[in-house]
Amino acid sequence: MNIGAMLHLPPDMWDGVLSTENLHILSATLTLLLPVLAFLYIHHDYKAFLSLGPGGTPATPLGYSKLKLLSLFTLRDPLRPLPIPPHFRPQNGYLTPSSLPTRPGSRPSVRGIAPQRQQTQRSSGDMYKSLVAATRKLISEPANCLVEQTSCFEKHSSGIFASTPITRTCGGEVCHAHPSDGSMHTTLHPADANIVIENGWGERHPLARGGWCRRFVPREFMLIYAPRDKEEVEVIMKIVSAAVWWVAGIDVEKEGGERKDNEARVQGFLTDCRVCRVHSCGSNGMEKMTGDA
Structure with missing residues (x-):
């Protein structure tokens, strides 16, 4: 017919x-x-x-075209758990399933690649300042071997760096927060990343798939959702502690000689301290961590 x-x-x-x-x-x-x-x-x-505001990609037609091309290679499911390679030592991360409570409510709406930002459930200005104060408290403790520099990933905001990183990230960057929404990008042990996903506190970055995409972000690169109250700031700082342990080999919750955790040397990437203290992204044009949320 x-x-x-x-x-x-x-x-x-x-x-x-x-x-x-x-x-x-x-x-x-x-x-x-x-x-x-x-x-x-x-x-x-x-x-x-x-x-989406300033981020790692120039806000130009050329930058936009680059992202549209990269979008062909992004993760289709950012909530899919990360596999843990058998050569990783230890196989377990810093967190345990009971370390983090389940995040209440639904997940926020997230959009973009670089920048990647929350569209809903953003932090208030006060909550963002509380998050910044908590991260700077970590930096102020000399035993943590952390410094604040312009984010190597974002280039428009400041981040936390390990003075002597043991895991390969961009210049030893541990994490950086986004003043525009209060969210955070960080790198975690795969086991910790899976706990964060399972308990509803974050998701994988669209380009965190390993292989060729490692030239942009590590395979363990995560977006951590913005805190909505002071209790959630405390939970997120637990995740930041896990990121410090992964990148720097420092357990910020321990004292004295126990703070340096040799078990965290998972990839055998030991870097000279003199190199790591000089990051390639200077501080010109840096959007302060205490900027308006």
Whole structure:
């Protein structure tokens, strides 16, 4: 049965619909309409990209084009657990399933690659300042061997770096927070990343898939959701402690000689302290951690 019969059109009417003249008109209409629709989509999508604010990708048409190309290689499910390679020592991370409570409520809406930002459930200005104060308290303790520098990933905000990193990240970066929404990017042991995902506190970065994408972010790179109250700030600082342990080999919750955790030397990437203290991203144009949320 042809389409004309299915639509109950008389044969002569169906022949008129398929006339050469009508097909030419339809073809011309689509030729004119499709570029307009494509332009409107790109214009809207580009504005959405700009609305995410400053990040690791320049807010330019070239930067936008780069991200659209990278989007072909992103993770399809950012909540999928990370496999733990058999050569990792230890196989377990810093956290345990009972270390973190289950995050109440639904997950926030997240958009973007670089930058990647929350669209809902953002931190208030006061909560963001509480998060910054807590991270700077870690930095102020000399035994933690941490410094504050311009984020090597974001380039527009400051982050925490290990003075003597033992795990390969961008310049030894442990984490950085985003003043625009209160969320945070950090790198964790795969086991810890899975606990964070399972308990609802974060998700994997779209490019955190390993292999070729390691030139952009580590396979263990995570987005940690913005704190909504002081109790959640405390939970997030527990995650930050796990990130310090993973990148720096320091257990910030221990005292004295027990603080340096040799068990955290999982990838055998030991770096000279003199190199790590000089990061490639200087401090010019840095958006302060205490900036407006």
